[in-house]
Amino acid sequence: MKVQDIYIYPIKSLGGTRLETSQVFIKGLKWDRRWMLVDDSGTFMTQRALHTMALLQVNLTDKGLEVQHKLHPHQKISIPFAPETDRFMEVKVWDDVVSGQIVNPQVDQWFSDILATSCHLVFMPENTSRSIKKKYAVNDETVSFADAMPYLLISQASLDDLNERLEEPVPMERFRPNIVISGCEAFEEDGWELLQIGKCKFKRTKPCARCVMTTVDQQTGIKGKEPLKTLSKYRLSEKKVLFGQNLITLEKGVINVGDQVNVIQ
Structure with missing residues (x-):
């Protein structure tokens, strides 16, 4: 078994980027979900409610992030790794309230215009701590702005199995994994x-319960019924549709596409 793909999603709920190699930290892969869009109340924003977020692609550059509209490539903005303000705001991710650093008012305006709703881009500094649920923790692990866990792993075979059941196959990007195994x-x-x-x-913590985000076409921003409808027929457990496994890391380091995957237990 090998690592087939590595993905990060620097800005929560926007388009991800594939990497050949990545540093592994307790909070997640380097730069994964370290930025997040929030509304004026500080509540996190996702494709669940705002499907057009899918149309914003995020890529890494030497200096930071570049965000580009998939359908209108001339609409793009560069965001440095280091926030350009020293201002913070309380932000909410599900039940967690943490401190987020405001990146730049001009960046806020760009996102507000392109998404047609007032929003702010915040960054999670190293000293901001957001703990995972205690029942899954080994050493008081923390997480970035991801929904619940630092890592999500899916095998290519699992997606292939699903696609054999679908009229229209879906790409892996619908499920937003960090590590894809072949x-x-x-x-x-x-x-x-x-x-x-x-x-x-890496230690497995729990299966990943899937939501309506998987039904949003990442190239058009249009929501459908699949793959949740089909998954619910054979991957339902306690009223949750499960696809992929959440992980924590017990040892930091580096992973690469092509690395061997050894199951210890």
């Missing part, structure tokens, strides 16, 4: 408890 059976990842990639050890 060379195993469909849903084999459901039974892994501990795995090693390079020098990094």
Whole structure:
């Protein structure tokens, strides 16, 4: 088994970017979901309610992020890695309230204009701590602005299995994994408890319950019924549709596309 793909989503709920290599930190892969759009009340914004967020692609540059509209490529903005203000605001991700650093008022205006709703881009500094739920923690692990866990792993075989059941196949980007594995059976990842990639050890915490975001076409921003409708027929458990496995890391390091994946337990 090998690592087929590595993805990060620097700005929560916007388009992700594929990497050949990435540093592994407790909070997640380097730069993964370290930025987030919030409304005027500080509440996080996602494609669940605002499907057009799917149309904003985020890429890494040497100096920071470049955000570009997928349908209107001339609409783009560069965002440096370091926020350009020293102002903070309280922001909310589900039940967690943490401090987010305001990036730049001009950046806020760009996003507000392009999404047609008032919003602010905030960054999570290193000293901002957001803990994962205690029942899943080993060493008081923390997480970035991701929904619940630092890492999401899915096997290519699991997606292939799903696509065989769909009239129109869906790409992996619908499920926003960090690590995609090849060379195993469909849903084999459901039974892994501990795995090693390079020098990094990962522990499975829980299956990932899927929401309506998976039904938003990432190239058009249009919401449909699939793949949730089909997944609910064979991946339903306790009224939750499960696809992919959430992980925490027990050892920091670096992972690369092509790395061997060893299941320890």
